[in-house]
Amino acid sequence: MPTESTFLLAGLFFVAAALGYFFAVFGDDDEEEEELATGQLNADYIKGLNFLLNEQPDQALEVFMRMVEVDDETLETHFALGSLFRRRGELNRAIRVHQNIIARPNLSVGHREQAMVSLAEDYLSAGLFDRAEKLYQDLRESAEYGVRALHKLIRIYESTNDWEPAIEAYQALEKIEPDAGEDGRVAHYYCELAEQAAMDRDFPRARELLKKAGGGRRGADRVRLVLAGLAQETGDHKEAVKVYRQVMKDQPRLITEVVPRLAESCRELDDQNLLTKSLKELCKGTGDGGKAIALATVYDPRIVNETALECLREYVLSDEVLGNLVDTASLERGDANDQRVALDKLREGLGGFVSQTHRYRCTECGYVTSQLIWQCPTCRSWETILPAAQLSVETPVT
Ligand SMILES: [Zn+2]
Structure with a gap:
């Protein structure tokens, strides 16, 4: 089966042949110097291709590097060569090819920017984020590559947890692509900063950052969870419970995540009735509120609440797989005390399982x-x- 290298090499052959044809047809036969250069060019191509075919990339690279020094027409071939090296994971060679292109004098703006983008890709692939960042920053004003550069910068800042520059780059992108803001990333960036501020015990700054996160559709759940966390950290458990209840009502998918946090605040308030009331509200709906509470109860052994345990009992009785694995009759027979003992035992078993x-x-x-x-x-x-x-x-x- 032909490999990617085979196709690339076939492409390089084609370019070499096309260049040969170009010089043969359009070349000025009267100018001996150009004839000599063309002959040298074709000879170099054959030499370079031979090295590539013989798996001698360094020798091939040397030949192609020399060619870039002599002829503009070979640029696209060199871009293809650089791309081939990158895709083969030979990043040092790809970097060398693209640096060599950028170093050429009299390069057009288009080719220079193309080479900068390619070199930045090499750096990204090599994990050299700081060098890639510098190139993308230089490309921000490019008509052709400006948007791409912003997307890449955002990716870099997300990877390196540089949230402030990420906010700046994303806001710049939103000015060009208004839809970009819909995925709510900026809210997440502010939440990241707020969580850092909270870890530093700088709660006023954390709240200020959350205000900036705004009330957009995406990111809003996280903003509320961070706010509730801040309330917990500062001892305002009533506020935390209020926010947690609202989040679970609006986003049932987060119930399993939030119930342990809610239970913690209710423990701090020494108010089991508040937890019971909140859990019962979640079970009222037609969704899987009860099941989500049951899962949270298995994961967090600190939840000690009759409503939560009842949700777990119902979940086990209704689940086909668990129903075949455990003695469900023990959850239904005997007095309430026997059932409770069986349920506690089952919960403990599931917790370790x-x-x-x-x-x-x-x-x-x-x-x-x-x-x-x-x-x-x-x-x-x-x-x-x-x-x-x-x-x-x-x-x-x-
Ligand atoms: Zn994923």
């Missing part, structure tokens, strides 16, 4: 994690990691 590492799953790429994170580290999507709808069994380490 379920996978903490599979608690959350990215709906885009399937990445699993043990804690709620707002940007998937694999597919880079925001708000696609959600609490799993089912308990997963821990896979033993072999």
Whole structure:
């Protein structure tokens, strides 16, 4: 089967042949100097291609580098060569090709920017974010590559957790692409900064940053969760409970995540009735509120509440897989005390059985994690990691 290199080499042959034809047809036969140059050019091409075919990339590189010094017409071939090296993971060679192009005198603006973009891609692939960032910053005003440069800068700042420049770049992008703001990333950037400020115990700054995050559709859940966290940190558990209840009402998908936090604040307030009332409200709806509470109860053994345990009992009785695994009759027979003992035992067993590492799953790429994170580290999507709808069994380490 032909490989990518085969196609590229075929392309290089084609360019070489086309250049030969070009010089043969349009070349000025009267100018001996150009004839000599053309002959040298073709000879160099054949030499370079031979080195490539013989898997001698360094020798091929030397030949092609010399050619760039003599002829403009070979530029596209050199871009293709640089791209080939990058895709093969030979980043030092790709960087050398693109640096060589940029160093050429009298390069057109278009070719210079194309080479800068290519070199920045090489740097990104090599993990040299600071060098890539500088090139993309220089390209921001480019008519052709400006938007691309902003997208790449945002990606770099997200990877390096540089949230302030990320905000600046994203706001610049929104001026060009008004739809860009709809994914709510800026709110997440402000939340990142607010969480850092909260870790530094600078709560006024954290609140100020959350105000800037705004009340957009996306990112709003996180803003409210961070706000509730700040309320907890500063001892305002009543406020925290109020916010948590609102989040769960608006976003049932976050119930499993929020119930342990709510339970914590209710413990601090020494008010189990408030927790019971909140949980009962969640069960009233037609959704899976009860099931989400049951999952939270398995994950967090500190939740001690009759309504939460009742949700767990109902979940186990209604779940086909669990129903076959456990003695469900023990949850229904005998007096309330016997049932409670059986339920506690089952809960403890499930707690040791379920996978903490599979608690959350990215709906885009399937990445699993043990804690709620707002940007998937694999597919880079925001708000696609959600609490799993089912308990997963821990896979033993072999
Ligand atoms: Zn993902």
